[in-house]
Amino acid sequence: MKRILITGALGQIGSELAHYLAKEYGKDNIIATGRSHRNIEALGDLHFEMLDVSDGERLNELVEKNKIDTIVHLAAILSAKGETMPQETWHTNMGGLQNVLEVAKNTGAAVFTPSSIAVFGKDFPLDNTPQSTVMLPTTMYGVTKVSGEILADYYHQKFGVDARGVRYPGIISHLTLPGNGTTDYAVHIYYEAVKNNKYTSYIAKDTYMDMLYMPDALRAVVELMEANPDKLIHRNAFNITAMSLEPEKIAAAIRKHYPEFALDYAIDPVRQAIAESWPNSLDDTCAREEWGWHAEYDLPAMTADMLENLEKKLK
Numbered sequence: 001m002k003r004i005l006i007t008g009a010l011g012q013i014g015s016e017l018a019h020y021l022a023k024e025y026g027k028d029n030i031i032a033t034g035r036s037h038r039n040i041e042a043l044g045d046l047h048f049e050m051l052d053v054s055d056g057e058r059l060n061e062l063v064e065k066n067k068i069d070t071i072v073h074l075a076a077i078l079s080a081k082g083e084t085m086p087q088e089t090w091h092t093n094m095g096g097l098q099n100v101l102e103v104a105k106n107t108g109a110a111v112f113t114p115s116s117i118a119v120f121g122k123d124f125p126l127d128n129t130p131q132s133t134v135m136l137p138t139t140m141y142g143v144t145k146v147s148g149e150i151l152a153d154y155y156h157q158k159f160g161v162d163a164r165g166v167r168y169p170g171i172i173s174h175l176t177l178p179g180n181g182t183t184d185y186a187v188h189i190y191y192e193a194v195k196n197n198k199y200t201s202y203i204a205k206d207t208y209m210d211m212l213y214m215p216d217a218l219r220a221v222v223e224l225m226e227a228n229p230d231k232l233i234h235r236n237a238f239n240i241t242a243m244s245l246e247p248e249k250i251a252a253a254i255r256k257h258y259p260e261f262a263l264d265y266a267i268d269p270v271r272q273a274i275a276e277s278w279p280n281s282l283d284d285t286c287a288r289e290e291w292g293w294h295a296e297y298d299l300p301a302m303t304a305d306m307l308e309n310l311e312k313k314l315k
């Protein structure tokens with residue numbers, strides 16, 4: 001990676017990844033793009049361009065004009081929001097990805113595009129979910145993520161596009177709030193701990209899902225994109241994870257810092273059903289073996305860092 005364009009750069013991941021890549025590759029080599037100026041302040045003085053990913057021509061223009069060699073494609077509509085607008089979710093997630101892959105095919109750019117644990121849904125092993133297993137998602141978001149994995153593999157096999165990706169679990173972070181997914185409770189719980197010392201969870205006790213702290217999620221992009229391609233058997237959509245969590249477990253970690261922290265429940269049936277259709281825990285052996293993936297943050301380290309940063313931000 002030398003000259004990088006990021007789509008959806010004002011979202012939860014993009015707003016941090018843009019700075020991370022600027023540090024690694026130089027500020028002048030990063031073009032952050034988004035379809036509105038919402039959260040633009042998070043980018044500071046990084047270069048920003050307006051780009052709706054449904055506009056393939058504009059994307060091609062930006063890639064050629066800026067001599068981009070890698071597109072990091074983050075623009076998408078996430079799980080819970082996707083269920084309120086399934087047609088638009090298909091259009092944005094699949095149309096956007098196809099435009100990115102077409103531009104990559106025409107210009108020779110490499111592509112990083114994240115998939116999600118939402119690719120799973122029915123009839124798969126919930127514990128230690130393997131890299132390759134049944135993928136029958138029950139949300140439109142999951143349908144687009146499975147299709148996206150297959151499409152990215154197709155562009156690699158058919159046209160030689162250097163497309164790579166991971167299946168992110170829930171990402172926990174303190175800079176930009178998540179964009180209405182199912183694992184968002186695991187971010188909100190920390191904000192509410194710092195603000196009010198209590199939280200009402202929309203996800204039920206004992207509902208396990210995998211999570212990853214943002215610094216690990218960012219490092220994964222660079223490590224996968226810089227990995228030796230000859231060693232990559234799976235290329236797109238590697239399972240990666242750090243911890244399998246449910247609300248009580250996070251609350252117990254928070255109570256090490258805030259002993260009075262209170263947790264109660266008001267279950268959202270839509271997000272609860274989605275959560276129950278996703279893995280309890282992932283097997284990330286293929287990522288470990290093929291490009292050396294490992295997570296650095298566990299629950300206690302992440303909790304200490306989240307609380308410290310949110311105290312600075314909110315108090």
Ligand SMILES: NC(=O)c1ccc[n+]([C@@H]2O[C@H](COP(=O)([O-])OP(=O)(O)OC[C@H]3O[C@@H](n4cnc5c(N)ncnc54)[C@H](O)[C@@H]3O)[C@@H](O)[C@H]2O)c1
Pocket residue numbers: 007008009010011012013014034035051052053054073074075076077078092096114115116117167168169170171172177178179180181183
């Ligand atoms: N955050 C997570 O927990 C998580 C987990 C698994 C996978 N992912 C994947 O990572 C990627 C980034 O996720 P995120 O959490 O940063 O999401 P987010 O919702 O915070 O950000 C996505 C951004 O894309 C933008 N966007 C939507 N439609 C667009 C369009 N047509 N053109 C241009 N921009 C558009 C949104 O405005 C938003 O700024 C997505 O592909 C998502 O599926 C995220």
